[in-house]
Amino acid sequence: MPKPRPLRIGMLGMGTVGTGVAVLLQNSAHILSHRAGRELQLVKVLVKNPSKTRDTPIHGFKLASSVEDITRDPDIDVVVEVVGGTGWAFDAMAQALANGKDVVTANKAVLATRGGELFDFARSHGRCVAFEASVGGGIPIIGAIQRGLSANRILGIQGILNGTCNYILTRMTDDHLDYPTALKGAQDLGFAEADPTLDVNGTDAAHKLAVLAHLAMDTTLGVDSISRRGIDELDPLDIRFAGELGYTIRLLAEIWCDPDGIISHVSPVLLRKTTPLAQVRGGFNAVRVIGDAVGETLFYGAGAGRMPTASAVVSDLVELASSRDGFMAATSRLWRDSPSPPLLPQDKLRSRYYLRLHVLDRPGVMAEVSGVLASHSISIASVIQHETIDQPNISQVQMVIMTHLAPAGKFLDAVRSLDSLGCVLAKAVHYPVGE
Amino acid sequence: MPKPRPLRIGMLGMGTVGTGVAVLLQNSAHILSHRAGRELQLVKVLVKNPSKTRDTPIHGFKLASSVEDITRDPDIDVVVEVVGGTGWAFDAMAQALANGKDVVTANKAVLATRGGELFDFARSHGRCVAFEASVGGGIPIIGAIQRGLSANRILGIQGILNGTCNYILTRMTDDHLDYPTALKGAQDLGFAEADPTLDVNGTDAAHKLAVLAHLAMDTTLGVDSISRRGIDELDPLDIRFAGELGYTIRLLAEIWCDPDGIISHVSPVLLRKTTPLAQVRGGFNAVRVIGDAVGETLFYGAGAGRMPTASAVVSDLVELASSRDGFMAATSRLWRDSPSPPLLPQDKLRSRYYLRLHVLDRPGVMAEVSGVLASHSISIASVIQHETIDQPNISQVQMVIMTHLAPAGKFLDAVRSLDSLGCVLAKAVHYPVGE
Numbered sequence: 001m002p003k004p005r006p007l008r009i010g011m012l013g014m015g016t017v018g019t020g021v022a023v024l025l026q027n028s029a030h031i032l033s034h035r036a037g038r039e040l041q042l043v044k045v046l047v048k049n050p051s052k053t054r055d056t057p058i059h060g061f062k063l064a065s066s067v068e069d070i071t072r073d074p075d076i077d078v079v080v081e082v083v084g085g086t087g088w089a090f091d092a093m094a095q096a097l098a099n100g101k102d103v104v105t106a107n108k109a110v111l112a113t114r115g116g117e118l119f120d121f122a123r124s125h126g127r128c129v130a131f132e133a134s135v136g137g138g139i140p141i142i143g144a145i146q147r148g149l150s151a152n153r154i155l156g157i158q159g160i161l162n163g164t165c166n167y168i169l170t171r172m173t174d175d176h177l178d179y180p181t182a183l184k185g186a187q188d189l190g191f192a193e194a195d196p197t198l199d200v201n202g203t204d205a206a207h208k209l210a211v212l213a214h215l216a217m218d219t220t221l222g223v224d225s226i227s228r229r230g231i232d233e234l235d236p237l238d239i240r241f242a243g244e245l246g247y248t249i250r251l252l253a254e255i256w257c258d259p260d261g262i263i264s265h266v267s268p269v270l271l272r273k274t275t276p277l278a279q280v281r282g283g284f285n286a287v288r289v290i291g292d293a294v295g296e297t298l299f300y301g302a303g304a305g306r307m308p309t310a311s312a313v314v315s316d317l318v319e320l321a322s323s324r325d326g327f328m329a330a331t332s333r334l335w336r337d338s339p340s341p342p343l344l345p346q347d348k349l350r351s352r353y354y355l356r357l358h359v360l361d362r363p364g365v366m367a368e369v370s371g372v373l374a375s376h377s378i379s380i381a382s383v384i385q386h387e388t389i390d391q392p393n394i395s396q397v398q399m400v401i402m403t404h405l406a407p408a409g410k411f412l413d414a415v416r417s418l419d420s421l422g423c424v425l426a427k428a429v430h431y432p433v434g435e
Numbered sequence: 436m437p438k439p440r441p442l443r444i445g446m447l448g449m450g451t452v453g454t455g456v457a458v459l460l461q462n463s464a465h466i467l468s469h470r471a472g473r474e475l476q477l478v479k480v481l482v483k484n485p486s487k488t489r490d491t492p493i494h495g496f497k498l499a500s501s502v503e504d505i506t507r508d509p510d511i512d513v514v515v516e517v518v519g520g521t522g523w524a525f526d527a528m529a530q531a532l533a534n535g536k537d538v539v540t541a542n543k544a545v546l547a548t549r550g551g552e553l554f555d556f557a558r559s560h561g562r563c564v565a566f567e568a569s570v571g572g573g574i575p576i577i578g579a580i581q582r583g584l585s586a587n588r589i590l591g592i593q594g595i596l597n598g599t600c601n602y603i604l605t606r607m608t609d610d611h612l613d614y615p616t617a618l619k620g621a622q623d624l625g626f627a628e629a630d631p632t633l634d635v636n637g638t639d640a641a642h643k644l645a646v647l648a649h650l651a652m653d654t655t656l657g658v659d660s661i662s663r664r665g666i667d668e669l670d671p672l673d674i675r676f677a678g679e680l681g682y683t684i685r686l687l688a689e690i691w692c693d694p695d696g697i698i699s700h701v702s703p704v705l706l707r708k709t710t711p712l713a714q715v716r717g718g719f720n721a722v723r724v725i726g727d728a729v730g731e732t733l734f735y736g737a738g739a740g741r742m743p744t745a746s747a748v749v750s751d752l753v754e755l756a757s758s759r760d761g762f763m764a765a766t767s768r769l770w771r772d773s774p775s776p777p778l779l780p781q782d783k784l785r786s787r788y789y790l791r792l793h794v795l796d797r798p799g800v801m802a803e804v805s806g807v808l809a810s811h812s813i814s815i816a817s818v819i820q821h822e823t824i825d826q827p828n829i830s831q832v833q834m835v836i837m838t839h840l841a842p843a844g845k846f847l848d849a850v851r852s853l854d855s856l857g858c859v860l861a862k863a864v865h866y867p868v869g870e
Contacts, residue, residue, distance in 0.1 A: 024586055024728055033652075035585050037764065099438020132583065138729035148567065148575020150470050151459055151749035201811035216470075276714070276735070284731075293459055294573035294736060296719075300711070301732035311728035314586030325760035329472065 006039035007321040010070035010101075012092055013083035014047040014054075017106055017133070020310030021080060022058040023071075025317075032314065034075060036321035040314075044070055071095040078320055080313060081105040082133075090114055097127045102324065106133035106309060106317045111212035111335075112223050119335035119367065128327035130316035135161065135208040136285045138308030139301035140315065145215045145289060146330060150292025154216035158255045158434070161208040163283035163303035164199040164229050165251040169268075170281045174249060178236050191283055196247040202231035202251065202266040209253035209264060216289070217255065219262055219340040225345045227265040234268055238429060241400045242270050244384065247354075248278040252434060261342035263349050270354050276300075277434070285288045347409025352381065352433040354402055357418060358426040361395035365423045372421065376414035379404040396425060402433065441758070442475035442756040445505035445536075446529055448518040449482040449489075452541055452568070455745030456515060457493040460752075467749065468688075471756035475749075479505055506530040513755055515748060516540040517568075521548055524630040528553060530560045539569035539751045541744060547645035547658050554770035563750035563762035568813035570596065570643040571720045573743030575750065580724060581765060587726025589651035591691045598718035598738035599627045599634040600666050600686040600855040604703075605675075605716045608683060610828065613671050626718055637686065637701040644688035644699060651724070653689065654697055654775040657761045662700040662781045669703055673791060673864060676835045677705050679819065683713040684791075687869060696777035700782050704787050704869040712869070713737075782844025787868035788814065789837055792853060793861040796830035800858045806835065809855065811849035814839040831860060837868065 009016055025032065025042045030344045033039045045369045046064040061420040065072045070079060071092055078190070079096035086109050093103050098121065105111075110118060116435055122129050136159075145154070162168050164186060171182040183200070186192035198204050200244070207228045213221050233249050242249050251259045255264035271278035276298050280286045285303025290296055302308035320327060359365050366383075373380060403411065415428050446453055460467065460477045468474045481499040499505045505514060506527055514531035518524045521544050528538050528545070533556070540546075545553060546569055557564050565594050567577045571594075580589070595601050599621060606617040620636070621627035633639050641661045645800070648654050656670045665684050677684050682705040690699035706713035711733050720738025725731055737743035755762060794800050801818075808815060815835045838846065 020728070028586065028588065028727075031584065031588060035768070037768070098659040138584075138726075139732060140579045143578055143583045144575045147754055148578045148750055149465065149573075149746065150753040151463065151746045153463065153466060264842040274714075276711070279709075279711070279714075290464075291573075291746060293455070293749070295735075295743055296734035297574060297733055299732075304728045306727040308730055311584065311586045311726060314728070315583055319582055319761070323758075323760035323764040325758035326754070333470070333472070391563040 004038040006041040006315065007036065008075055008077045009040060009080060009317065010064070010073060011042060011080040011082065012067065012070060012089070013081065015082065016306045017309045017313065018045070018055055018080040019054065019058070019363040020306035021082065021313050022061070023056055023390045024307070024314045025312045025391065028059060032318055036318045038321055040101050040317055040321055043076060044073060047071055056094065067092045067095070072099050076101055078102040078104060080319065081107060082313065084109065086110050086113055089364045090118065093118060094121050097121050097125045100125065100127065102127050102130070102320055102327070104313055104320065106131070106313060108134040108207040108211050110313070112207035115214065115335035116220070116337070117317065119331060122331050128324055128331040130320060130327050130371065132316050133309050133312035135211050136299070136307060137163070137303040138303065138311040139285060139287065139299050139303070141212070141287050141299050142147070142300055145212060147326070149289060149294055149297070150289050152293045154257065154289060156289050156290045157212055157216055157254065157275060157287065159209065159212065159253045159287040160250055160277060160280050160285050161205045161253045161287070161303065162199055162251060163285055164196060165205070166280060166285070166303070167191045167283045168200070169231060169249060169251065172234070172236060173239050174276060176236065179232060179234055195295040200232045202228035205251060205253040205266045205426065209255060209266060212262060212287070213255045214335065217257055217262060217341065220335065221264060221343065225343055226250045229267040231268055235429065237398065237433070238354070240426070241356060242354065243383070245402065246273055247271060247433070248273050249431065250277060250280070252277070253407065258344065261344040263344045265349065268431050270431055275434070347407060347412065349406065349408040350405050352403055352405055353411050354400070354431045354433055356429040357399045357401070357424055359397060359399050360425065361397040362423070368421055368423055369418060372417045373414055376410050376417070378406050378411055378414050438659060439473040439801045441476040442471065442513060442752065443510055444475060444515060444636070444752065445476045445499070445508060445511040446477060446480045446515040446517065447505060447524070448516065451741045452519065452744045454481070454489065454493070454516040455741035456517065456748050458491055459742070459745045459749045461495065462568045465690055466514065471753045473754055473756055475752055478511060479508060481505055486811055491701040498771045500635040502527045502530070503751050506536065511536055512844065513539060513752065516542055516754070517571060517748065519544065519686060523547050525553065535560065535562065537562050537565070537576045537755055537762070539565045539755065540697055540747055541566070541748060542607050543569040543639070543642040543646055547642035550770035551655070551772070554766060555608055557680055557766050558684070563759060563766040565762050567751050568744050568747035570597070570646050570734065571722060571734070571736040572740060573718060574734050574749065575724065575737070576722050576734050577650065578646070580647060581736055582761070583728055584724060584726050584732070587728045589692065589726050591725045592651055592689065592722065592724040593712060594644065594647065594648050594688045595685055595712060595715050595720050596688045596722070597686060597829050599631060600640070601715060601720070602626045602718045604636070604666060604684060604686065606676070607669070607671055608674050608756045611671065614667060614669055622720055635667045637663035637802045640686060640688040644690060644701060647722070648690045648699065649770065652697060652776065653773065654694055655770065656699060656723065660778055662702070666703055670864065672833065673789070673866070676791060676819070677789065678839065681708055682706060682868070683708050684858065684866065685712060685715070687712070692776070693779065696779040700781065700784065702867060704867050706869045711868070762772045773848065781826050782842060782847065784843040785840055786843065787838055787840055788846050789835070789866045790850070791864040792834045792836070792859055794834050795858045795860065796832040797858070803856055803858055804853060808849055811845050811852065813841045813846055813849050
């Protein structure tokens with residue numbers, strides 16, 4: 001039997017993930033070609049800075065002189081895009097598809113914001129796009145939802161999808177750091193970018209949620225339609241109070257399928273310390289998926305980093321080399337204009353809530369506060385009150401209230417009324433409490 | 436465009452899982468055909484007892500008059516085997532393959548003991564075998580290892596793979612039941628079979644471990660080469676002592692890849708209460724997979740039951756309907772005669788150990804016991820001693836010792852020496868302590 005032709009790979013980008021892909025293709029060549037049924041050959045790479053010294057010795061491929069030098073190279077079968085961003089990364093992928101190459105990408109931002117364009121492009125050129133690395137780093141969550149759980153109506157997804165935020169939250173919780181100090185620590189260790197905005201404000205998690213939601217619920221969420229709160233305004237005080245109540249705060253990306261429609265958000269959420277998601281620490285990610293047939297499932301692993309993300313990229317390459325039919329079938333179906341279930345407005349979310357009020361410590365305050373909540377039909381589950389500041393003339397306290405289940409709309413109305421009370425000294429702080 | 440031909444399904448067996456498959460194909464027909472790109476049609480089913488009243492109304496298919504009525508029916512594309520056992524279930528699958536049908540099976544026993552024969556048969560007839568339902572019920576662990584993590588050398592797998600055992604252990608731990616009472620409870624609730632032998636003695640977990648090991652490490656383990664201890668001899672006393680030491684006992688199926696070879700076993704293992712696997716409760720399963728690139732991953736979900744297992748069977752059907760290339764590629768590669776890494780003898784396992792000795796309560800006993808351990812180079816990490824029985828003339832105590840890491844061979848030699856001491860009143864009880 002003649003030796004099968006190798007799969008020839010061109011790669012755009014040689015940063016953290018790109019280096020991991022090159023290392024893995026080099027160091028595990030034997031096992032990979034055994035599994036793929038043919039050799040995986042990295043033939044050409046576009047690097048930003050060819051003269052940069054790299055910490056890992058990698059060889060055996062050419063450096064590309066331009067994007068086109070890869071996307072138009074007739075000797076390349078598949079283009080790996082690990083550049084990120086929605087600008088030229090998109091154009092480069094479109095160009096690769098138009099030139100008859102399959103694409104493997106880690107780019108959740110492109111999928112979440114321009115998935116329709118990208119997949120139309122792939123379809124019109126008869127090529128496929130694989131994207132296991134786009135969500136959850138090394139956790140094979142894309143394949144799990146798309147194939148392993150394809151018999152299910154997915155009822156809900158709850159994910160810790162941003163490792164940077166989870167690392168910062170873990171440090172804030174365990175080491176009682178404030179947000180700026182924990183962020184600085186994350187940056188020093190390379191867990192956070194120099195500009196961490198898209199991570200800490202919840203945008204990255206929203207992009208990933210949009211990708212998962214599309215796979216799981218056939219819905220195309222505009223990223224701007226996902227309500228987002230990040231961790232950048234989180235006060236250590238709330239982590240402490242949550243802890244006293246038996247909860248941990250995690251940045252969750254959630255989507256739930258109601259009979260009426262779909263509701264989704266990204267927000268810090270209080271989770272009981274004993275729940276699996278509350279126990280996800282440091283840079284790890286986890287995704288809880290609930291299906292109508294399978295029930296509860298949970299997928300856990302490294303959410304980012306060189307080798308975990310490279311694991312996902314290279315697994316896609318192995319499959320492309322051995323059987324690209326699955327990717328072709330997915331590409332023919334995904335990000336098409338199809339009727340999506342309606343997206344419910346945020347105020348339809350029903351949740352329990354954590355509410356912290358900075359109030360005057362004088363008689364009648366509790367009556368006022370509980371009166372406002374009662375008038376909005378918000379039922380109180382528990383209250384704790386901590387003294388924080390004692391001044392000679394004025395005494396102030398932190399009052400923490402846990403509510404029973406309430407619709408977000410009513411709860412936020414109540415918060416607005418509370419904020420206008422004379423005894424409430426600062427804007428109320430509130431977070432949903434997870435199931 | 437003409438409507439694509441439906442995928443026509445014949446099913447062998449209509450027990451718990453078979454009923455779930457029929458229900459899911461019926462109730463989720465619309466979403467399944469959307470995902471598969473064509474209709475999934477259950478055309479014929481072989482039931483053991485056609486006159487049996489069923490609790491779920493299912494219709495739309497014919498009853499088969501015999502196995503051949505399905506395996507030789509030219510109108511059937513794929514045969515679902517949910518009968519179990521290694522006898523006629525194997526023959527029926529072989530016959531289906533020989534007649535040009537693909538096979539979807541939940542049968543870990545056939546895969547573990549006759550995988551080579553089955554896959555040779557499939558290859559020689561150009562058909563494929565899909566088996567996501569064979570391990571971990573609804574958890575898509577087969578696809579995860581085979582595809583999502585295919586870029587990795589898998590270094591280790593630790594799984595809670597038998598829901599019946601985990602249910603019994605959870606009841607024994609939480610409700611302080613002894614083994615027979617917990618087993619009876621599991622049987623009353625349908626969590627355990629009337630004859631639970633293969634579950635509780637570790638055989639079922641060993642079958643599943645053999646399947647995962649084959650996928651992950653290209654090794655074909657004879658099931659008899661996997662050292663097995665079940666939960667049927669577990670004393671509630673050891674669950675209690677483990678709890679006092681901060682550990683939970685779980686039935687683990689483990690395989691580890693050493694530079695020298697592979698080591699595997701099924702055994703009750705003490706796990707720190709804070710580890711993810713220790714927190715898997717009731718009938719749930721979980722699999723921890725460690726890859727060289729991806730690092731730590733964990734997959735969690737319902738390990739058995741009608742709808743979770745049906746979820747896995749039907750997900751395989753959806754994929755067969757839309758793109759069977761992946762299954763064909765896997766079938767061409769799996770359970771072939773290929774050089775396996777060597778299987779190391781059990782005494783090469785290195786572990787910490789829990790050791791309980793029922794000893795005379797008299798001076799010098801601790802010195803004797805620790806002397807024996809020292810002479811076998813087993814180092815003691817901690818000791819607790821509990822008074823259990825006081826009789827007028829003779830006083831006896833339970834001595835519990837946690838060791839440091841030790842090779843199983845040396846540890847078992849030490850245990851044999853301890854058993855022969857005059858002050859040791861019953862055979863020593865011992866379990867490995869997990870990482």
